[in-house]
Amino acid sequence: MNRGKVPPQDADLTNSESLSYKIAETLAGIIRQKPNCALGLPTGRTPLHCYRILREWPEFLDWSQVRCFSLDEYFDVEPEQTFGHYLETHLYRHVNVSRSNVFTAVQYDNYDELIGRCGGLDYILLGIGRNGHIAFNEPGTPLDSWTHCAWLDESTRMANQEFFGSLENVPQKAVTMGIRTILSSRRLALLAVGESKRDVLNLAMTGPICSEVPASFLRIHEHLEVLADFDW
Ligand code: PGA
Secondary structure, eight states: OOOSOOOOOOTTOOHHHHHHHHHHHHHHHHHHHOTTOEEEEOOSSTTHHHHHHHHTOTTTOOOTTOEEEESEEESSOOGGGSHHHHHHHHTGGGTTOOGGGEEOGGGOSOHHHHHHHTTOOSEEEEOOOTTSOBTTBOTTOOSSOOSEEEEOOHHHHHHTGGGTSSGGGSOSEEEEOOHHHHHTSSEEEEEEOSGGGHHHHHHHHHSOOOTTSGGGGGGGOTTEEEEESSOO
């Protein structure tokens, strides 16, 4: 097994693939440096390419001690519609992560305490919703929020209806890491893919820091990396 180096980046990757490669490399570096690191992992369309890269590297990366925390999870959905299933399908089953090191908030009364007992999160990768949400912290979520149940915005439900066949099948409720949970991570990366995220990313990174645009709270963090496949 060659755990010294990840394969070089393909020369003809698209811009978003290239950013995903960069994140995958960062994750690989963190895992190498701290084999039992704690990661906060997103779902949705944004991280798909990053997970694709990571699962092509099983022989380069040892996940056996890595702790993986999903950022959020739906309530009241079929097992194959859960984010746990998504992460299992797109990442976990392809790498040597131990299932005893995989955590999701629906299974714990106090997710934040669990994260604390694991030594805190080392790195969270985030996408951004078109309404400025991060994880399922919808507009209006206060800065001082820890893991909590959240009602989903209509715009979030609409954005995710393709995964459920129709809007009425999209759940109304989820559990999500709060803004404080996210900000307590040692490092954060926000990845925005696609023109539809341009305006909201601009607003989050240059407008007022406020609960109407939850992603704006990320600017409080000292170690935030923002990656977008468009100029903003
Ligand atoms: P997406 O969702 O990656 O499917 O665009 C991002 C989000 O809602 O956080």
